[in-house]
Amino acid sequence: MVSKKVEDALFRPLSPEKRGQDPIQRPSLSAWKETVINVLKNKMAILGLTLLLLTIFFAIAGPTMVPFTPSEQNLVATNLAPSAEHWFGTDDLGRDVWSRTWYGARVSLTIGLVAAAIDVILGVTIGGISGYMAGRGKLGDRIDSFLMRIVEILYGIPYLLVVILLMVIMEPGVVSIIIALSVTGWVGMARIIRGQVLQLKSQEYVLAAQKLGTSHPKIIWRHLIPNTAGIIIVNLTFTIPQAIFAESFLSFLGLGVQAPFASWGTMANDSLGVILSGQWWRLFFPGFMISLTMFAFNAFGDGLQDALDPRANK
Amino acid sequence: MYIVKRLLTMLVTIWVIASLTFLIMKIIPGDPFASDADVLPEEVLENVRAKYNLDEPIPVQYLMYMRDLATFDLGISIQSETRDVNGIIADGAPASALLGTQALVIALVFGLLLGIIAALNHNKFLDYLSMFIAIIGISIPSFILAPLLIKYFAVDWGLLPVASWGTWEHSILPSFALAATPLAVIARFMRSSMLEVMNQNYIKTADAKGLPVTKLVISHGIRNAILPVVSFIGPLFVFLITGTFVIEKIFAIPGIGRYFVDSIFNRDYPVIMGTTIFFSSILVVTLFLIDLSYRFIDPRIKLTSGGE
Numbered sequence: 035m036v037s038k039k040v041e042d043a044l045f046r047p048l049s050p051e052k053r054g055q056d057p058i059q060r061p062s063l064s065a066w067k068e069t070v071i072n073v074l075k076n077k078m079a080i081l082g083l084t085l086l087l088l089t090i091f092f093a094i095a096g097p098t099m100v101p102f103t104p105s106e107q108n109l110v111a112t113n114l115a116p117s118a119e120h121w122f123g124t125d126d127l128g129r130d131v132w133s134r135t136w137y138g139a140r141v142s143l144t145i146g147l148v149a150a151a152i153d154v155i156l157g158v159t160i161g162g163i164s165g166y167m168a169g170r171g172k173l174g175d176r177i178d179s180f181l182m183r184i185v186e187i188l189y190g191i192p193y194l195l196v197v198i199l200l201m202v203i204m205e206p207g208v209v210s211i212i213i214a215l216s217v218t219g220w221v222g223m224a225r226i227i228r229g230q231v232l233q234l235k236s237q238e239y240v241l242a243a244q245k246l247g248t249s250h251p252k253i254i255w256r257h258l259i260p261n262t263a264g265i266i267i268v269n270l271t272f273t274i275p276q277a278i279f280a281e282s283f284l285s286f287l288g289l290g291v292q293a294p295f296a297s298w299g300t301m302a303n304d305s306l307g308v309i310l311s312g313q314w315w316r317l318f319f320p321g322f323m324i325s326l327t328m329f330a331f332n333a334f335g336d337g338l339q340d341a342l343d344p345r346a347n348k
Numbered sequence: 349m350y351i352v353k354r355l356l357t358m359l360v361t362i363w364v365i366a367s368l369t370f371l372i373m374k375i376i377p378g379d380p381f382a383s384d385a386d387v388l389p390e391e392v393l394e395n396v397r398a399k400y401n402l403d404e405p406i407p408v409q410y411l412m413y414m415r416d417l418a419t420f421d422l423g424i425s426i427q428s429e430t431r432d433v434n435g436i437i438a439d440g441a442p443a444s445a446l447l448g449t450q451a452l453v454i455a456l457v458f459g460l461l462l463g464i465i466a467a468l469n470h471n472k473f474l475d476y477l478s479m480f481i482a483i484i485g486i487s488i489p490s491f492i493l494a495p496l497l498i499k500y501f502a503v504d505w506g507l508l509p510v511a512s513w514g515t516w517e518h519s520i521l522p523s524f525a526l527a528a529t530p531l532a533v534i535a536r537f538m539r540s541s542m543l544e545v546m547n548q549n550y551i552k553t554a555d556a557k558g559l560p561v562t563k564l565v566i567s568h569g570i571r572n573a574i575l576p577v578v579s580f581i582g583p584l585f586v587f588l589i590t591g592t593f594v595i596e597k598i599f600a601i602p603g604i605g606r607y608f609v610d611s612i613f614n615r616d617y618p619v620i621m622g623t624t625i626f627f628s629s630i631l632v633v634t635l636f637l638i639d640l641s642y643r644f645i646d647p648r649i650k651l652t653s654g655g656e
Binding site for chain 1: 589
């Protein structure tokens with residue numbers, strides 16, 4: 035036992051006149067509170083978030099605002115320009131473009147969110163295990179290098195090429211797209227998380243926790259996950275638009291969502307032939323919505339990144 | 349030593365890709381000769397299948413394919429029996445290579461310029477303008493931008509040909525449509541990298557010693573700031589390759605990307621596999637060259653085979 039060498043008598047309370055010499059300049063804030071405040075201060079992030087909420091609102095409510103269903107054909111009302119009845123016009127089969135656009139928003143957002151969620155779960159698990167196991171004996175190194183070999187090979191194949199090949203084997207549809215996107219989508223996240231965990235592992239506070247005998251799950255839960263959360267969230271805001279882009283890319287090629295269902299990509303593809311004849315609304319609305327959604331996610335992600343970056347604080 | 353190890357890894361990667369593609373092709377439902385089944389007698393169909401080795405058990409087919417692959421023979425197309433896959437790739441390569449190279453140059457030159465201008469005018473009008481252009485470029489997918497370019501530049505204003513391939517004028521619109529997104533990404537990369545570098549102490553020292561601004565920016569700023577951009581060239585290549593699938597379709601360009609997409613709809617196994625292996629090999633070689641190039645750009649980096 036170490037005896038209590040330092041006696042309380044050696045310590046005296048600070049004299050009253052010395053108190054308050056170093057006043058704390060700013061109110062004390064938790065990390066999350068500070069992040070929220072920084073995000074709210076960032077104009078681009080707020081713009082992105084507002085646009086996203088609007089898109090989600092219209093994706094839910096949009097198709098119900100008009101008396102047309104997205105796949106309902108009306109052959110006497112084909113190729114109509116936007117009007118009071120058909121707000122975004124109609125296509126060559128007389129389908130209402132407003133209703134199809136917002137139905138497409140549902141498809142795109144669902145695919146984007148679900149695929150990105152799967153990517154994060156797989157990427158964080160695999161990257162986390164790999165990074166945590168590296169340098170932990172022979173077995174740990176083997177697990178790490180095995181996982182990283184898989185990542186390396188998958189990283190060497192063009193993402194959309196794999197997705198296209200997988201779409202060829204599976205029945206086209208929303209579930210197949212999500213599966214195809216998830217098969218290789220997690221690789222980027224896994225690499226980032228592994229690098230992050232490797233770096234965090236050698237930080238003094240983690241070493242201290244280890245020396246004090248803290249268990250592995252507790253170290254992962256208390257130290258590693260909270261410190262990578264920012265990067266995960268920022269990455270998520272870039273993974274979602276990537277998945278949305280991939281879906282519309284596939285649908286544009288004819289490998290994605292199939293008729294009669296609508297998606298922004300299929301609508302853009304259908305309108306290719308008619309844009310030259312002046313029916314601008316058929317390309318404009320789905321194209322504008324893809325671009326707006328991509329913009330909104332990117333703007334929000336950028337703002338979030340700035341807000342979470344400690345170096346960016348003035 | 350490092351280079352030998354990397355070359356071996358590259359070969360393994362290409363082998364894995366070829367095997368996976370082979371496996372996927374065998375799982376695909378549907379027979380490439382399904383549409384002929386009603387017209388042709390059974391004996392003829394059997395002969396045709398035998399010609400493509402489809403009558404052999406799958407492991408034998410795999411070994412035969414790997415044997416051919418080792419001699420760079422990618423087989424014969426099923427759709428047009430007179431053509432081999434090597435020939436199809438050779439036919440499509442010039443158009444795709446021209447398109448890809450032009451897009452690469454456009455993206456790099458304009459992207460770097462935009463990023464440097466933005467960084468040197470930090471928080472001023474030119475910075476906001478450049479970043480506005482960049483965010484638009486990132487938001488609009490190439491398959492939306494391409495029809496818009498056709499509508500305005502080709503149809504309404506009649507400046508450039510609408511589609512097809514032939515003269516150099518035909519390649520301008522598709523190259524820009526393909527380059528727009530990577531250009532924007534490079535601009536943003538370069539801006540943030542340049543901003544960080546220009547705040548370093550050695551820049552301040554050089555500035556204080558009276559180095560002319562152009563020399564300061566070019567030999568101290570850009571040289572150090574360009575490294576993160578080099579690491580983006582790998583993903584850029586992937587982006588350009590997959591981008592050609594839609595761009596060549598929209599502009600009716602006879603390139604490899606269009607053959608690839610057509611072959612998927614025709615269930616033309618040898619062409620699908622051949623083009624996939626071709627694209628992957630290009631990418632693997634590019635990634636290798638990029639790793640090697642780090643050494644010349646930044647002498648501080650040593651090539652090692654290990655992790656961090």
